[in-house]
Amino acid sequence: MEHIQSGQEPTPFSDKPWLLRYPTDVPAEIDADAFSSLLDMFEQGVNDFSDQPAYHNFGKSLTYRELDALSRDFAAYLQQSLKLPPGERIALMMPNLLQYPVCLFGALRAGLVIVNVNPLYTARELRHQLSDAKVDTIVIVENFAHTLAEVLKDTPINNVILTRMGDHLGMIKGALLNFVVKHVKKLVPDYHLPSHIRYSTVLKQGSGLRYDRPQLNGDSLAFLQYTGGTTGRSKGAMLSHRNMLANVEQCLGMYSPVLHIGQEKVVTALPLYHVFALTVNGLLFFRIGAQNLLITNPRDIPSFVKELKGYDFSCITGVNTLFNALVNNEDFQKHDFSSLKLTIGGGMSVQRVVAERWQSITGSRLLEGYGLTECSPLVSVCPYDMDGYNGSIGLPVCSTDIRLVDDDGQVITLTHTPGELEVKGPQVMSGYWGADEADSASPDNPFHDGWLRTGDIATIDEQGFLTIVDRKKDMILVSGFNVFPNEIEEVAMQHPSVLEAAAVGVPHAEHGEVVKLVVVIKRGTQLDKKELKAHCRQYLTAYKVPKVIEFRDELPKTNVGKILRRELRDEVS
Known part of the structure; x- marks a missing residue:
């Protein structure tokens, strides 16, 4: 699998090259204990x-x-x-x-x-x-x-x-x-x-x-x-007061040069029960005395845009689907964006066309970030001095160590060489609620030699910019929400006519990915897609319900009978 762009050769990268790329007024370290x-x-x-x-x-x-x-x-x-x-x-x-x-x-x-x-x-x-x-x-x-x-x-x-x-x-x-x-x-x-x-x-x-x-x-x-967790089972990430405070200070360290204490107005359209909005909108902007406009139903874009009228917001956060919906709304395009100076995208990949259109309409760069619930959630963000979209997930935030490891767990020391992203820092959780993580070799253990395994495959360039080149092994990312196939398959298997089921993510222009369910029906029974979708809707939140259903005679499997989801994904990638 080749991820090196034409004309690029992998070169050794120094320790924490991103620190040299930080704007001069962004600190390398934060005080995670600024508050008790x-x-x-x-x-x-x-x-x-x-x-x-x-x-x-x-x-x-x-x-x-x-x-x-x-x-x-x-x-x-x-x-x-x-x-x-x-x-x-x-x-x-x-x-x-x-x-x-x-x-x-x-x-x-x-x-x-x-x-x-x-x-x-x-x-x-x-x-x-x-x-x-x-x-x-x-x-x-x-x-x-x-x-x-x-x-x-x-x-x-x-x-x-x-x-x-x-x-x-x-x-x-x-x-x-x-x-x-x-x-x-x-x-x-x-x-x-x-x-x-x-x-x-x-x-x-x-x-x-x-x-x-x-x-x-x-x-x-x-x-x-x-969260679905990095290993595929739904579990509670234990986030301490220090974890959350550290991540607030890390985000503040990256963006404080453009934020003014007591003067900012932020738009919170993402639900505060989502960890991205919780930390950034709910805690960071409280920390600096901002005004916070809470949007109760961001899916109603006309009403959302109407609420923005007269609110000269300076900051907004969102996911790709939200930004895409806004830039395609004529009333939003007419808004006065003279006060807007910080737009942060997270939860899912920001598409180039959306980022560039956002910048052309608002005059504000759409700065992408990356995180996961286990990290409170921010791991990396694009620096505030970027000219525009570069397709990366930015630089590791202050006081954060990252490394890439190969399939054997060996640390990769070359730029532009893909490996699993691992994270260490004060924002990293202590573990999962109720989990027995004493066995370091257990596949359910999210840590590897003290580093949090993200399951995401990334590359790093000479400046320290990270780029995700492959999704977590099985996770499906729908509009910024984690969906793990185990849960979808378990629900599908509860239908009396389903013999086998496999769920994968397929690309979708609006949501990034949607769930595809591939099903083998029991011999002698009948089942149509409408009935199966209605069954899933009884037990799953709307974004988890399969949007695509396909019936097959058999599923691809390993020699020991394990379903090969990767083969199903590769068919549509």
Whole structure:
């Protein structure tokens, strides 16, 4: 497999060549212990920027001072009424609403461990995550309560806190939005949760309760962020306060020369339950006192663009599909981009045509980054002084070591030579929740001699720019979300007519990849694609549902009977 461009020869590369390519005002190292915990960062932020707007959503704003008071009340209720001790798990299951930062920082202030949950999960997916993480309490938007009601008895959940879309919008506007959402748009399916607490009640009662600041340090667990993992099974990456703080400081180190404290306005269209938005939008921009416009439904592009009107944003993050949708919207093209100075793309590969069109319309370079949940997530980003798109995933961020290894685990010392990317740094997780990683030879162990194995095949050039040349071995990347074939195949195999199934990713212009399912039907049975797709839709979130289904008489296999997904992928690559 040849990845060297014409005219290029592999040459030895020096130790950390990327440091020489850093802009002169970007540090080689950051202080991962600048704050002892996320609580320290939070307390400094609400003190320094108290009267400035922190979050905007549906025309309502919260200042840093108001966020301080509301999150305190939320934390006090968790501590005093629910008696939740530090280290207990709490799940947040909601889109981007003002409730999210209140609950996020409130739970952290109570010393709890946050388990972010995709609100679009099916009952099967939700049951697994809540049970695996041993979640005690969940905060959920009413729109998705029916899913929770279906699995509640099968989970360790003791407390359900229920909120509605308009709960922070005031009596009149909030009541109107809640009425429209439930009775006009019919977005709240019927549910039965006999024992739950209203979010508004939590805040009201919490305001009269004592808050006790917990004793936390950098090693204290902050998040169980669920991912497909680098080895293919769904699991919770254990991200400590220090992991998250380090990644915030690393991102700040790379981009602080263009960011001004207390002056930035960021657009958060990616869901905050996704680790990219969580760290960059949710924590980094809080760290510098930015205003944050929360977009609840970024798929509704016309409404999204309308919300941007009058908001002279200076920063925006997103994935390739979002940027592509925006540049193809005529109203967005007419927006005033004179304030925009930082655009960061992550989650999936940014396509050249999208990056170049974005730059021509907005005047802002679309800087691609790379990361994974296990790294909190940022590993590399394109430097702010780049002229434009170069097809790379950028340079390793400050205080990050990377190396490439061959199939035998030997370190590669030549440029432009592909190898598996391995990472070491203060942002790297301690391990997976509940996993036994004592056996270093186990395929489930994500570490190799103390380095995190990413499973991605990359090259490095003389300046230190990294380029991904092959996806993780089996992972499918749909619009920035990890999809592992094991889960898709397991669901497909539950259909009584399916004998064998293999899932692979196939290229897609809008989503990067979509899921293709290749199926062998049991002899004497009948099955059509529509029926199988409907079956999958019952158990899988929409982006995981196979978009392409193919029936075959047999699947390619090794001599010992293992299905060769690579052969299926190569047929369409």
